[in-house]
Amino acid sequence: MTVKTVNVAIIGGGLMGREVAAALQRWPALIDHPVRPQLTAVCDINEAAMDWFDQIDSVTTKVTEYHALLSDSSIDVIYVAVRHDLHESIYRDVIAAGKGLLAEKPFGIDESAAKSILAAVEEYPDSFVRCSSEMPFFPGAQMALNYVLSGAIGTIIEARSSFLHSSDLDRTKPLGWKRQNQFCGEAGVLNDLGMHTWHVPLRLGWVPEQVFGLFQNIVPERPGPDGSLMECDTWENVVLHSWARHDGVPFPLTTETKRIAPGEKNTWVFEAVGMDGGVRFSTKNPKSVEVFGVIDVPGQGREQAWQQVDSGSQSVWPTVTGPIFEFGFSDSILQMWAAYLAEREGLLGDRFGCVTPQEAAETHRIYREARESAASRLGPIG
Ligand SMILES: NC(=O)c1ccc[n+]([C@@H]2O[C@H](COP(=O)([O-])OP(=O)(O)OC[C@H]3O[C@@H](n4cnc5c(N)ncnc54)[C@H](O)[C@@H]3O)[C@@H](O)[C@H]2O)c1
Secondary structure, X not given: OOOEEEEEEEEOOOHHHHHHHHHHOOHHHEOOOOEEEEEEEEEOOOHHHHHHHHHOOOOOEEEOOOHHHHOOOOOOEEEEOOOHHHHHXXXXXXXXXXXXXXXXXXXXXXXXXXXXXXXXXXXXXXXXXXXXXXXXXXXXXXXXXXXXXXXXXXXXXXXXXXXXXXXXXXXXXXXOHHHOHHHHOOOOHHHHHHHHHHHHHHHOOOOOEEEEEEEXXXXXXXXXXXXXXXXXXXXXXXXXXXXXXXXXEEEEEEEEEEOOOOOOOOEEEEEEEEOOOEEEEEOOOOOEEEEEEEEEEOOOEEEEEEEEEEOXXXXXXXXXXXXXXXXXXXXXXXXXXXXXXXHHOOOOOXXXXXXXXXXXXXXXXXXXHHHXXXXXXXXOOO
């Protein structure tokens, strides 16, 4: 098999820039992938942030101004992991330069920015663009998705998709850019965590109607750079209620995005139940998928039962990892990249792919309607 080398650059060498750089070093774990990415360049306005990349031999270019990467004809694909207020201009520039773009969520700070990025995608079709959302690449999430697609659920009753963090329970956690509207966006935690909750529902065709949002700002002040308290104006927890349709049947679809869900560390949950079956998966128990059905219990007869299935290690793209072994966050990043680069070559087939620009823009429509609902109907209690 011919394996094509694709040169990758990263803009933003912070938390996610490093996570992706590390994941790409594990590429040989993938079996028969048509592409071999090579991380050759990194850009960060903070020179010191790029020191970490010195341990990756293939990184030969380090710049503090990203336009230098756009004019570098050796670079094929750029992963951008920067603050939300910078997404629109950098994404548009990467797209206009004809580079492939794996963009971080929320794909622009608001709906207007997302539409502007989408317009660039349509104007420059040579740039293959997808948005980051790795959690659905957990094998358990794939099992849950395939269960719903199989039709085993019957007439749907309800579904829930959640993404939960808890470190903001600590009131002394510094303000940071993710906790300021000017950098994170008016949608607050929805901008940070919402894409994780919508990737699978939107891929199932569950386009929410009558969106209603419950927004909470629980900690209104946090320590700023000098330690004194500053306003923390972002929404910390948001529960969205909506109607969606499955096989034409309307059902309640709830998503939860929370920075203050006590005890939860990056917990991604998906649950759908119907009259004939049901499925539940949470990364809290990353091996375990629960399926519902009516079963024969010896000596007892027919009973309703949630049964547990271990999901193993295999996700969208096969790996050398033994199928009984466990899967983790960094594996999901590797799988997301395997999907992105295969799809960019037109070789993903019917496998699950990354969030499309249209899906990403749709999340901002949902967040806007949720905010409007909170403002115009009942509004926050206070
Ligand atoms: N997919 C996920 O699971 C996940 C997790 C965390 C964050 N994110 C997303 O990733 C993005 C970045 O978040 P992070 O946590 O890595 O942030 P971060 O603050 O850790 O890193 C951002 C980096 O960008 C650099 N930077 C700022 N302006 C720049 C510019 N103009 N050019 C080049 N570099 C610049 C900063 O110096 C910093 O090193 C955000 O969109 C965030 O929502 C995704």
